Structure formats: C-alpha cells, structure tokens
Amino acid sequence: RLLDPAGRAAGEGVFTVAAPATPPGPLRVSADNPRLLAFADGTPFIPIGPNVCWADGPDHAAGYERWLRTLAEHGCNHTRVWMCSWSLGIEGDAPGAWRLERAAQLDRVLERARELKLRLTLVLDNHTDVQEGTGCPYGATLEERQKRFFDPELDPWWRQRVRYCLARWGADDTVLAWEAMNEADLALPVRERIIPWLRAALGFIGRNDPDRRLRTLSWCGSDWPRVVAAAQPDLVQVHSYVLEYAGVEEELKEPGRDGVGLVLSETARAQPAGRPVFLGECGYQGRDDHNPGIAADTGGMLMRQQAWAGLLAGGCAPAMPWWWYNHIEPNRLWKLWRPLAAAAARIDWRDRDLAPLAPGAPPLRVLGWQSPRQALLWPQLAADTWHAHLVAGRNRPAIAAGTRLRLAGLQAGRRFRVVAIDQLGSPERDLPDVVAGADGRGDLVLQAGPSDLVYWLAVRP
DSSP states (O other): OEEOTTSOEEEOOOOOOOOOSSOOSOOEEOSSOTTSEEOTTSOEEOOOOOOOOOOOSSOHHHHHHHHHHHHHHTTOOEEEEEOOTTTTOOOOSSTTOOOHHHHHHHHHHHHHHHHTTOEEEEEOOBHHHHHHTTTOOSOSSHHHHHHHHTOTTOOHHHHHHHHHHHHHHTTOTTEEEEESOBSGGGTOOOHHHHHHHHHHHHHHHHHHOTTOOEEEOOOSSTTHHHHHHHHOOSSEEEEEEEOTTTTOOHHHHGGGGSHHHHHHHHHHHHGGGOSOEEEEEEEEOOBTTBOHHHHHOTTOHHHHHHHHHHHHTTOSSOOOBSOIIIIITTTTGGGGHHHHHHHHHHSOTTOTTOEEOOOOOTTEEEEEEEETTEEEEEEEETTOOHIIIIISOOOOOOBOTTOEEEEOSOOTTOEEEEEEEETTOOOOEEEEEEEOOTTSOEEEEOOSBSSOEEEEEEEOO
C-alpha cells in the first residue's frame, strides 16, 4: 500500500524484488579498515576508474552509453558524473523550472551503470554554472548569485532541488556518493563565506538522505585541509594538478614534476582526517585547446603513475585523472586500468592487519599495502618522472638486475607466492617465492628494468 503524508491510502499493488547482482546496500566506510570502503555486508569495494564527468549531445544518456561500456570493458567500476547545465543538470533558468527530461536521462544513465556494475559519484553543483549563470537561477550577476547561492542558510530552491534528487535517486545503490559541489572555491574564493555553505550543504544532504550515502566535496586551493576539518565529509577528496603549463611561478611548478611525489604528499596531508581519501582529479593543468602536457604524454605515463600511487599510498581508490575525452580516448589509454583492477582484486582487503607502507626515501621508494600474510608493493625509482623523461629528454632509469628488497613484518617461517604485475599490461609472471625467516624478514628479488612492475605476495597454504 502506498500512503500519502497524512496516512491516507494512495494506491495498492504488488511488486517483486530481484536478487542483487552485487553486494547489497549503500557503500560505507569499512568496519575492517577505516581507510577503505565496503558494502553493507562488509564486502570491500575499491573504486577504480577515471573521471567521465559529462557526455555531449542532446541525449546525454546515449552519449554516456559508450563511456560506461568502455569503463566496464577495461575493469573499471566507478566514475564521477556532474549534474551540470551542459549535461545532466536538472536546474533550469528559473527557480523551480527543473529540466525533467534531464532527470529522465539520468535515470537511464544509472540504469545502464547498474547493468554494468558501475558506481557513480553524483556531483550536484559546479563552479562553472555559478560563474556563468547557466542553469543557476540565483541572480542576474555573479555577485548576486554568490550572495544568494552561498548563503549558509541554504536557498529554499536549492534545498528543494536537493530533496528531489535524494527522493528520485537516493535509493539507488548505483550512487556511491553525493558531491555537494565541484571546486566550490572557484565559484567564490572568499573562504570565510564558502566554507560555512559547504558545511551546511553536507549537513543538509546527510539529514535528508535516509540511505545515508557517502558525502564528499572538492576544492581547488591547496588549503583544502581546513575545508575538510570544517565540513566533515565522509570521503576526503583531493584535487591536485601538475602546474607546469599553467603560467605560474617556478616554485609552484616544482612539486608537480614528480607526479608520484605529488600524490604521496597530498595523501599524507589527508591522513589526519581519519577518513577514506581519494584523489578525485589529477593530470596536467591546461585548456582543451592548449595542454602541452597531454599532447606530449601520449603513453599516459603521468596518468598511470598517479593512478597506482593513489591506491598504493593508502588511498581508498586509485587517483582519478581528468581529460578522458581528449587524452585517454584518442590515445587508447583505457587499457591501463586493466592491470590495476586485476591487482586490486588479488588483495584480501578485509585483512584487519593490512596497512599502507611508509614509502621511504629516494632513490627507491616502496609504495604499497602489507600485512603479515600478504602485500601489494610498487618499488618506484624517484627519478623516474614524467618531467625527466618527456621534458628533460632523459631515458627512464632502470632497476638493476639482482636488486633485493628487504621485507619485514611477514609471518615468520612462511613461504610467500610472488606475482609480478606489469602496469603496462604485459602478462603477469610468477617469480621465485619469498621465504620469511624467524624474524619475519625476507628478500624480494626485483626484476631489472623501468619501475613499472608491482609485486603481489601472499602466504602459501
């Protein structure tokens, strides 16, 4: 029976609930490991995939069909989707004049994602629409929109739209998380005005979402830790781009010249928050019509290294690169996600002793997760950077034959199977076992060549 708010019968009928194709329920912070996500029954979930934030064309659901199918075909299970004026945003040009044809298109996108076992982070608002006033009926000028939209009391029309989104899509387990706004500080740079709005917006979403889906936000500035501390998102999302071609001072370019190091530093800054962390956007900062970084990096070296570093530095997911439409697609870089997905599937993420390693100092950093009975390790030469190879023109450095990596904290006296996983997609290879001594230490013999190999170890029965 369907009852209205007053308790009167509004209809009757019968429906059948289908068995789920995936573990049930909204994703939560894992009870086994607060750095990770898990389903209601505890099954771990590692979100894998790049950004695919919009699709072109009048029928955006049809445009998304190809993107979603491509993601699934290459081992991905997650992406971010913007509800923006030029794609799937339902906000019209007047208060309450929602574009319900867009809502119907989002229905179809979610349905297709569900069939493909993909999860989506839905981004409710974005800075571009506020800046330009497109699909943002909160004032005729930017100043008027900033004042009204970012009132921490929350505009009634914004509240009504968010309630509608929660009512229409909130029960769909395809929704991994709600993102209140993409890079809100680009719409209003005054932190003392924007941070109270973000805190209020996340609080409103949480109070009005009976399914209590994860909530996140994104920020452009480097002072994002203060936003996280104030707004308390469930998922700490970091955006960090290489600024080599952004027309900034030399000291701002330097951190991005080591793409892996950039991920390590941002992840380390996020750890005090005590919640799952993921790098929600990364890559070369630039424009669609002028981005020398992606023009030179046709093999996706930065994208690949940062994706692996995002997970192996202790994040809940691989880093999510931008530029899917003019970098990943034309260069056929989707294939780089397959080995990452295969590696993530090998780990027992419910292992309560599993923890990220401190990567150590150059020349050889070791990123990864380890417990006494398993490990996923990436020995990475710190000098092996996109900048050294693509800009300075140096040959990529190689790990010398016979290099030994001393591991500690293994189950004493046990043998460990070792599999080498190539980030570039060559077939996996079994290597000689590692044998742990009575002190829990053992030597892993590394393969010679560029640091593109990740090593999976698991104790033999």
